[in-house]
Amino acid sequence: MLTYNELLELRDKLTNGIIGLEEAKTQYWFNSKEEQRSWYTKDWKERKKSFIKDKCELCSSDDTLTVQHNSHPKKYSEYLREITRKYAKELIDTNPEISKSEFTDYIQKKHDYIPVPLCPNCKAKNPSERVRKIPKYRCADCKHEFDEAMYRSIDELISIFYENKDAYEIVDKCFVSKDKWRNKNNLSSVKYWMQREKAKNKDSETIEKEAFLLHINDCIKYLSFEDAITACKKCAYNMDIKKMDLCPECNRNYKGLQYPTCIECLPEERRKEVLESIQFAKEWHEMHSRFGID
Template identity: 65%
Template structure:
C-alpha cells in the first residue's frame, strides 16, 4: 500500500500528464490486498503520533485513545459512476437527436422484448383478461370489450417512440435487459442508457481519469488526518458505528449526531412523548416477532 507522501506525488503526476492513468492505477493498487487497511501500515503509525492528543476530545477520557475520522473516502467505482452520469447528461443535452437505426440495434442486442396486449379502441395497455365472460378482454380505460388484443412489434414501438416519446404504447416496461440483472425498462429508459453508453465510449479515458483524481484527493484527505479528532475507544465506537456522540449538555449520555441533545436532556413534555414513541415501537417489534405473525 502506497504511503501518504507517495499518493500526493502520484496525484500531481497524473494531473500534470506526467504519468498515464493505467500506470498510476497500477502503482496505487500495487501490492494491495483484500481487507488491508491504512491503519495497519507503518506509515500510518509513524504519522499518527503527530496528531493524536492526550485525551478524548468528546468525553475527556484518556483511556485507549485513537484518531477518529469525521468523514471517509468513497469508493473509486462510486466516483466513476457519478462522473459517468455527468458526462451522460452533458452528452444528452448537447446531442438530443438519436439515430433510429443505431438505437434499434442497441435495443435488439441488449434487451428481450415481452409483448404487451393493447386495447384496439384506445391503445391502453394491459386490459383485464376475463376467464368466464366473453368477450375475453375488457379495457380498464375505455371499457371496450374485445377478444383479440393488439400486439406491437419492436420496430413498431420504436417508430411510435420516435414520433412521440410520450405515446401511450411506449410507456410499459416490456424490455428486459439481457445482462445478469434482468432489469425491466421502457424505451425512454433504454434511450438514456443508450446515450449514456455513447458518452462513456466517447470519453472513457477522461471519465476514468477525473474519477481517479477525485478518489486520490479523497484518499489524501483521509491519510492527512486533517478531519480527525482524538477519541477514546468508547466514543469512537459510538461515533463510527452508531453515529452518536456525547450529549454536550449533560456530558453523560450519547445521542444521535443529528440531534442537539440526548433524550434525558429534552424538556419534560418532549422527553415523555419521545419515550412513549420508543416504547410503542419496541412493543410493536416484539409483537411482530412472535410465532405465527407474518
C-alpha cells in the first residue's frame, strides 16, 4: 500500500505522462490488494494521530474516538464498468448502426441460439408440450395439435429486428453467450454488448486510465481525511449502522442522515405529521404480524 504522499506523486506522474498506465498500476498494486485496508499502514496511523481531535465533533464525548469518513473510495472495477458504459453510450449515440452481416457474424461467433418453439398454424410461442399424449404439442391459442414445432432461423429473426427492434417476435432471450457466464440475451441486448465491446476495444487505454485516476482520486480524498470527522463510538455506530447522526438543533437526539433535525425539533405541524405516520406504520406492522402476513 502506497503512502498518502506516494499516491499524490503517482497521480501527478500518470496525469503528466511521466509514467504510463501499466507502470502506474504496477506501482499501485505492488504488494497490495485493492481491498487492503489503509489503516494497517504506519503512514495511516501516524496521520490519523495528528488528525484526530480530543473529543467527538458531534456530541463532544471523548469515549473511544475514531475517524468517521463520510465517503469511501469506489473500487477501480466499479469505475471501469461505469466509464466503459459511458464510452459505449457515446459510441451508440454517434454511430448507432451496425451492418446486418457484421451483426450476424458476431451473434454466431459469440452466442448459442436456443430457438423458441412456435405453433406451425398460428405461430404462437411456446405451445404446451404434453408428456403422455400424442401429438406432442397443443397450441393454447388456436388449439392446433402437432408433433413438430416450428422454429425461426437466426437470419429470419435478424431481418425482423432490422425492420422493427421492438417486434414481438424478437423479444425472447434466446441467445446464450458462449463465455463462462452463459448470459441470456435478446437481439437488442446482443447489439448493446457488441457496441460496448467495440467501444472498449477502441478506447481501452483511455477508459482504463480514466477509471484508474478516479479510483486514485477517491483514495487520496479518503487518506487526506478531507471528508472525515472525529466521532465517538456511539456517534460512529449510529452513522455507520443506523445511518443516523446527532440533531444539530438539540444536540441530544439522533436523526436519520437525510433529515435536517430530529422529530422533536421539527416545526409543530410537521412533527404531528411525522408522528402520525410513524404511529400508522406501527399499527400496520402489528396488524400484519397478527395475521402472519410478515
